[in-house]
Amino acid sequence: MDAHRSRSLGMAALVFILISLTAAVFHGAAPVRAEDVTTPTPIVIDDKTADITVGLYADENHTQELRDPVTSTSTLYGAFSARFISGKAPTPQNYIAVYELPDTIVVDNNAGGDLMEGPEATAEKAGTWEIKGNKVIFTFDKSWLDENPAEISVGANFSFELANKNAGSDGRASIEFPGAGSIDIPTKDGAVTGEKSGAFSQGADGVAKVTWTVKLTVESYATNVKFTDSLGDNFEFVDGSFTLDGEKLDPQPTFGGQTATLDNLGYLTQGEHTVVYETKLKSGVSASNGEWINDQEASKNTAAWEWGGSSDRQSDSATGVPSKFRYDMINKSNGSGTPSDITWTVTLNQGELKADMSGYTFTDTLDAKQAYIGSYTVYKGSSGSEVLETRTLGPSQNSFTYTFRTNLADKYATYRIVYHTKMKDASSYDTVRNDATIERGGTPFPVPMKAVSRRS
DSSP states (O other): OHHHHHHHHHHSOEEEEEOOOSOOOOOOSOOOOTTOTTSOOOEEOSTTTEEEEEEEESSTTSOSBSOSOBOTTOOEEEEEEEEEOTTOSOBTTBOEEEEEOOTTEEEOOEEEEEEEESOGGGOEEEEEEEEETTEEEEEEOHHHHHHOOSOEEEEEEEEEEESOSOOOTTEEEEEEETTTEEEEEEEOOOOEEEEEEEEEEEOTTOOEEEEEEEEEEEEEEEEEEEEEEEEOTTEEEOTTOOEETTEEOSSOOEEETTEEEEEEEEEEEEEEEEEEEEEEEOTTOOOOTTOBGGGSGGGOEEEEEEEOOSSOOEEEEEEEOBSOOBOOOEEEOOOEEETTEEEEEEEESOSSSOOOOTTOEEEEEEOTTEEEEEEEEEEESSSSOOEEEEEEOOTTOSEEEEEOOTTOSSTTOOEEEEEEEEESSTTOOOEEEEEEEEEETTEEOOEEEEEEOOOO
16 A cells, blocks of 8 residues: 555655645744754755746736736735756755745745645645745655655745835836746836925014925835926915925926926835925915915915826825914903903004014094093013003093004014003993004004993
């Protein structure tokens, strides 16, 4: 019986079915150690030891041969098989065989499992297999090899990505598989998505600007990127301000009205890239007091980009608006205190966008139920005690004005004016009201306010 089996196995190749292809914990042969003299040097599977075939596929089930272009980050699939040449197959004395996949691909590790021979119902364990460090490792049971002297074939399925991530449209990756020859893989660009945001700021010199940031996320690689920005009418570009990933662009874009164009932003690698540039708020932008200028249609900004080869150009765009900003020229708190002493506080120029306060005139007008008492004080800042000026108010006045100097040391600061009134009829429970305005050159910002005074 044993002799008959030996002759039969000698005439037929043993094809091993690799089961448990999904990752699993493998408790197999001990790691090879230099000091372990009982562990043989592995058999290198190449054209000197085996007949090798390799097939590449676009899908895990191996139904689509790899022919169409892929991105450098696509997960691809392969099938490897090798039939050992007579006299080069594993033996009980040399029972480990290794096929090293090329370093131009990055192969997923696979814990492997048992190496089985024969039909599934009667399959016999012949050893174990795994994929680790771009190598397919077969470790045979010595006892099985001793009982089965025969021609041996092995095989494994694997998944991988291209090692070169800087491969895109109109490109080609040539993969040299030991013993199987070279396979060319055509490549293409992946997606490039983006988002846009703008940060408003205003310097001590009064220049209001928005710093725009466009974040481009490159899936794999982007070839010959072109970038265009269309700016809303509220802004104008700042020359020389365009940067890519923190480096000033050279050349800078060309400008045509409200459009900036970078004909060649270059090649972008996988990951996130940022295009940053500045725009200035145009003088004469129309806005009411308290109106959010960032919400105006003229504040919108659209960036568009295209990329790819000569025959597979792609495009995308993103629209952004600045962070919130507005004029808040005058804001008056409701009066507080007692009928004999009502305190009023008016805050001027406290918006994110500040005006040059030089020459502005503040006017306060009382109703007939009140009279001024004491004095009014002009402070710098929305809080704090830095006094700009103090002036006395007469009890017979029903209004007063204050005009800011033209040589203000801090033209774009916030200011506040604090003053006091009293009820003419201290026994009155009536609501009292006074109006305040701020204007320059005939352009007013009226904000009528009221205060309720009751006998304490």
